[in-house]
Amino acid sequence: MPKKDSVLGDYYYRAARREGYRSRSALKLKEIAQKYHILRRGSSVADLGAAPGGWLQVEREFVGSDGLVIGIDISPIRPLPFENVKLIQGDIASPETREKIYSIAGRKLDVIVSDLAPKFTGVHDVDHSRQIGLALMALESAKMLLKRNGSMIIKVLMGSEFKSFQNETVRLFRNVRICKPAASRDTSSEVYLVCTGFKGEPSPPSPSEAA
């Protein structure tokens, strides 16, 4: 008899295909967005690690024609048929990529989402550590690009570095919740951190304070 996880996996795969999404994981973002009301009509969103574009489709559905969606990936993304979905091919670690995001948005963003994932080796500790490295880069981007009180959704693979990553999100946001959407396989170590109320980076001390 097929295992429950693979039956469910097939179910979500077929559902994503039926609904015209480019990725199965689009359904995970849809579930999170519905539950936590993170993506609102008119919001501006940067999607880090956006190829092939399943999350971009969901974001566009939620923000509508008045919002802005910017998808960033090292790999090319096939364009979506919406004027307000902009694409950048670039490495999120590079300052030029972050500057491009800012210059397209023209202001700080309401929401940043990250589904960033490395090329997997199959060795859990290595994959976990690299994925946390990418999630940390997403947090670094937020320091420059996310508006005060903005929100983030960040995919993370559980493992030994999870707790310290979570602590860093708690330092930066007023509220951090861990979410495991139904569309995520039980056997997968992925979870999503839903972070709201970005505190913003503290301003540097004034010269008199620093003295």
Ligand SMILES: C[S@@+](CC[C@H](N)C(=O)[O-])C[C@H]1O[C@@H](n2cnc3c(N)ncnc32)[C@H](O)[C@@H]1O
């Ligand atoms: C799981 S996929 C994203 C799937 C996407 N959310 C969707 O629904 O279609 C992870 C993506 O992260 C991208 N990625 C990995 N490292 C990156 C980096 N340093 N900068 C930009 N993108 C990166 C990969 O190229 C890959 O396309």
